[in-house]
Amino acid sequence: MTMTCYWFSGTGNSLHAARRLAEAFPGMRLLAITDRLLANPPELSGEVVGFVFPVYAYGPPPVIQRFIRAAAVGEIGYAFVALTHGGGPANATVVTDRLFRERGLDVSAFFTIRMPSNYVVGSNPVEGEKAAAIFALGEGELAAAQAVLAAREKRPATSAGVGARFKSGVVFPLFQKGVKTYDRSFFATDACNGCGTCVAVCPASNITLDETNRPVWGGRCEACLGCINLCPRQAVQTGSLTKSRRRYRHRDVSVKDLMNRA
Numbered sequence: 001m002t003m004t005c006y007w008f009s010g011t012g013n014s015l016h017a018a019r020r021l022a023e024a025f026p027g028m029r030l031l032a033i034t035d036r037l038l039a040n041p042p043e044l045s046g047e048v049v050g051f052v053f054p055v056y057a058y059g060p061p062p063v064i065q066r067f068i069r070a071a072a073v074g075e076i077g078y079a080f081v082a083l084t085h086g087g088g089p090a091n092a093t094v095v096t097d098r099l100f101r102e103r104g105l106d107v108s109a110f111f112t113i114r115m116p117s118n119y120v121v122g123s124n125p126v127e128g129e130k131a132a133a134i135f136a137l138g139e140g141e142l143a144a145a146q147a148v149l150a151a152r153e154k155r156p157a158t159s160a161g162v163g164a165r166f167k168s169g170v171v172f173p174l175f176q177k178g179v180k181t182y183d184r185s186f187f188a189t190d191a192c193n194g195c196g197t198c199v200a201v202c203p204a205s206n207i208t209l210d211e212t213n214r215p216v217w218g219g220r221c222e223a224c225l226g227c228i229n230l231c232p233r234q235a236v237q238t239g240s241l242t243k244s245r246r247r248y249r250h251r252d253v254s255v256k257d258l259m260n261r262a
């Protein structure tokens with residue numbers, strides 16, 4: 001029987017979490033969720049199936065919804081979901097549980113894993129001691145989740161109360177509606193040297209280079225912010241918000257790991 005962990009990640013947090021959680025299941029293969037996988041959706045089946053992805057606006061990324069709705073669901077022994085987040089997951093596990101149940105997919109265990117936020121549009125990514133404290137918290141949560149997975153225990157999705165219900169029930173659907181046009185305000189400054197990193201890291205194959213070697217976004221954005229955060233020259237911006245901010249990538253994940261994902 002096979003063991004597969006599907007992951008989606010803009011800046012490496014969820015890939016790191018997927019790698020750590022897969023250690024609970026020797027032989028588990030890791031598969032990236034990309035537009036290529038969506039074009040040829042797999043059957044979700046096997047002894048263990050895992051899903052690891054970030055929280056976007058208090059819910060699962062829209063690409064996860066399309067993936068779950070497109071894939072066939074077969075026999076699954078044990079399924080788990082881990083959502084990485086920057087400190088405010090709200091009821092993202094509950095929303096995800098609902099989505100998976102629609103497809104008859106019964107998730108045995110849900111986890112939320114704290115990571116530094118990659119949402120450079122909203123705030124400056126943390127560094128130094130603050131980042132170290134968050135990494136320590138996340139590593140603790142990953143170790144605890146590993147133990148739960150190794151014992152194949154159950155951990156249901158949990159609701160965090162009224163505020164969380166509002167965020168995941170009202171804000172999240174609004175975000176979902178706008179996500180495809182998220183890239184409208186993305187542009188590259190004169191610092192861009194046409195290296196093509198943004199093209200290679202985009203999980204939606206949404207970026208091409210024009211005749212002057214500048215990136216052009218195609219309106220199929222997944223809002224992962226990989227192009228902004230991983231540009232080696234910090235040339236990719238959105239509006240004026242990101243100009244003076246640092247960039248973020250998980251410390252144990254390389255840009256290469258996030259390129260042309262298999």
Ligand SMILES: Cc1cc2nc3c(=O)[nH]c(=O)nc-3n(C[C@H](O)[C@H](O)[C@H](O)COP(=O)(O)O)c2cc1C
Pocket residue numbers: 008009010011012013014015053054055056057058059084085086087088089115116117118119223224225250
């Ligand atoms: C579009 C977008 C929306 C986000 N919304 C939330 C959120 O609602 N709550 C939260 O805690 N973090 C939020 N984040 C932060 C990410 O969930 C977090 O940094 C995650 O670990 C990134 O994972 P990745 O590196 O695998 O892409 C958001 C990030 C992005 C890009």
